[in-house]
Amino acid sequence: MTLLRRNEGFTLIELMIVIAILAIIVSIGYPAYLNHVDNSWRAKATGCLAELAQAMERERTSSMSYPGSLPNRGCRSEIEDEGRYTFERVDAQSDDTSFLIRANAQGRQANDGCGNLSLDHTGDRTTQNGSVSQCW
Template structure:
């Protein structure tokens, strides 16, 4: 008699519906996480540009206190940020300077490219500072 008893145990594995539910959940999580990650990366690159501009501005001001002119502090050179995402261009005259942080083509930040800082502390674009 025992040999004719049918087993009620289910075979192992996942059904198609279970797999599709998991795929949908992963898709929803990815659609939320990816834009948040991109915003985080963009904000960190902007913070890096601000830091690079501030560092060069401090050095320009230190040079001005020593020589009473901004000319010759960097000699119109460019300064790269530590990661290489930004290049700071320096335009200087005897009484003023303007620093411009520009991204490379592969790391472009449309609305905040370039970011500028002057000797008066004026910054642009305002929304990026």
């Protein structure tokens, strides 16, 4: 009578190979995931800049001048609460015939290759780093 021994479970070598493969997949996937998250927050910031610029233009149509401060919009609070961007009105001139709105990159966004994003009253978009076509 021969006893057949059944193999149950995995050997240590098989387990280590699986862990090594998972480590390689995670080391490639996690930075790509973080890049995707940064890009989505940047897209939210550019959308918020456009929303703020539209609100500024609406104010100009009714009072014939741009408001002295940024309108209070929900997009600002969501993005600022996450610590990704802060929004401010930056004007080289003190008149009410133009405006420049800037989204200041904070935290991880400051190192995403685009930096601060700006939009003015003519619709001109600028970035601190990178190209406008890539960052907007």
